[in-house]
Amino acid sequence: MQKSDCSQIDASTIEMRVWTEVCALLSSPERLAAMAEDWAGMAATSRVNHADRIAELEEQLAGQDAAIQATVLAAARKSGGVAKAINQAIEQLEK
Structure with a gap:
C-alpha cells in the first residue's frame, strides 16, 4: 500500500x-445480502458472454501448451547427452 x-x-x-x-x-447480514443481490443483478445484465470468453481462453491455453511442447522437444533434441528413453518419449509425442 502506498502512503500519501x-x-x-x-x-x-x-x-x-x-x-x-x-x-x-x-456485521449486517441484510447489507451483505443486498450487496450480493446487486452484484448478481449487475452480472446478469453484463454484456460479457462468459461461454465465449472461456472458449477464447481455452484456445489461448492450447496454443501456449503447443508452444511449450515444441520448445521442450527442441531443447531435448539439442542437448548433447539425451538418453535413449527421452528420445523415444519425444518420438511418441511427435506421432
Whole structure:
C-alpha cells in the first residue's frame, strides 16, 4: 500500500472510517445480502458472454501448451547427452 505525502489528508481518520464501514457491513447480514443481490443483478445484465470468453481462453491455453511442447522437444533434441528413453518419449509425442 502506498502512503500519501499530502499533509492535508488525515490518513488515520480515513482509515478508521473505512474500517468502521467494513466492520458494519460484515456485521449486517441484510447489507451483505443486498450487496450480493446487486452484484448478481449487475452480472446478469453484463454484456460479457462468459461461454465465449472461456472458449477464447481455452484456445489461448492450447496454443501456449503447443508452444511449450515444441520448445521442450527442441531443447531435448539439442542437448548433447539425451538418453535413449527421452528420445523415444519425444518420438511418441511427435506421432
